[in-house]
Amino acid sequence: MSERRILIVGRRDSEVLQFLETLTGSLPSHQHSESHAGLTHTLTLKTQYYTSTIPIWIDEITDPVEWSTAYASKEAKEVRQVLGAIIYVFKRPTSEAEFTDMVTEDLKGVGKVVKACGYSWDGVCLAVAMPHSMQPQVSKSAEEWDDVTMEYGFEFVDFEAKGRNDYGEPVGMERLREALEANDWNAPMSFGLDDLDDDELDELAGDDPIDKDGNVKNGLKLEANEMEQEMFGLHQAILGEGKDGEDDDDDDEEFQVEQLEAAMQRLQGVKDMISELPEDQKRAFAAKAVADVMKTL
Incomplete structure (x- = not known):
């Protein structure tokens, strides 16, 4: 089993478990409450170069400032050092206020943790937009979402997207899996300047x-x-x-x-x-x- 981990984070209503089941094909057996904080799972990746089982940590963001402060602290150094990927999952916002107050603030917080991982950290950062049952939703193209998430160091992934884009590249969950497979899961632990x-x-x-x-x-x-x-x-x-x-x-x-x-x-x-x-x-x-x-x- 790989020493590096995937950290999946999102709000309680962000459909993290739906995303997790689609990614891994199953759900954690020890789920015991409405909250997904503290759950663990695994993902098996198989390529022509390796087969590896990656441990997954799942956490919940209630307050992005508190959450990021905890993960970026000295006390969380050992947690950051074993991360190989950070996946932020969010529901498509239904208003500009929701976009600004939740999605943008969450990205700021998670981006702060990425910076705390240090200059040498070479993990994968992905922001996954989940469908929302409520209408209307904030209208943004994939390119616009790319600009938003890239500002904080994250690649945008549309959970519902299928097939390939105009450049022939896979999109949606196929692209997400491709990004995870390309990561070096056997790389040594990273350290930051503050560490x-x-x-x-x-x-x-x-x-x-x-x-x-x-x-x-x-x-x-x-x-x-x-x-x-x-x-x-x-x-x-x-x-x-x-x-x-x-x-x-x-x-x-x-x-x-x-x-x-x-x-x-x-x-x-x-x-x-x-x-x-x-x-x-x-x-x-x-x-x-x-x-x-x-x-x-």
């Missing part, structure tokens, strides 16, 4: 983290720029091997390249984050961040 305390930095670099030459004393002397160059060389080597070996598996090669490119993107995030740190923490943070990315290769 690094003084003890962890001292452990990384010792009492005097930088020597007279400006190197980290724990042996991890590669900074993000140097690591990026080394990975670029590895990228070229992979491509070269693909040309020379007649029996190489093309699908496996493509998968390796995608993994490498994703790691390089995370390194770019490392560089961006390092620029915001005090000078005395930059190298120690870079060392830990680079080591974290190395585990994914």
Whole structure:
């Protein structure tokens, strides 16, 4: 079973359980009240690369500020570290007031938790619109909903949509499953800038983290720029091997390249984050961040 989890959240009336049953084919056996807070379930994903059973945590948003404050807190660090996907489920609003007061505020709160997961977190963020029995509903096109949810880092999914869009891409639940299958469920736990305390930095670099030459004393002397160059060389080597070996598996090669490119993107995030740190923490943070990315290769 994967160590990473899917967190599904939504209001009590957001039809979270209807969404869950459609996604997994079943409902939790231990459902005991009208609230879906605290329920757990599993999702089995099977692709040509892996088969994995993903644990699902289900929670309920009553107050988005309180909810996000709790999940973004230091105390919730271990919870955030094991998340591989966050799915926000909501009913289509029936008025602009409902859209502003509920959907937008919920997205702000859930987006705050995503930020708290840290720069290196590479999980999936999806916002799923469920049908509403009441009419009229707020009229927004899929493109408009995309703009709304992307502002908070979420991809919009229309629960009722079927088939493919104008670009030939799957929509609706088919797209949601595709996004989950493409995620790296075996990636190491992520950490955020706020998760690094003084003890962890001292452990990384010792009492005097930088020597007279400006190197980290724990042996991890590669900074993000140097690591990026080394990975670029590895990228070229992979491509070269693909040309020379007649029996190489093309699908496996493509998968390796995608993994490498994703790691390089995370390194770019490392560089961006390092620029915001005090000078005395930059190298120690870079060392830990680079080591974290190395585990994914």
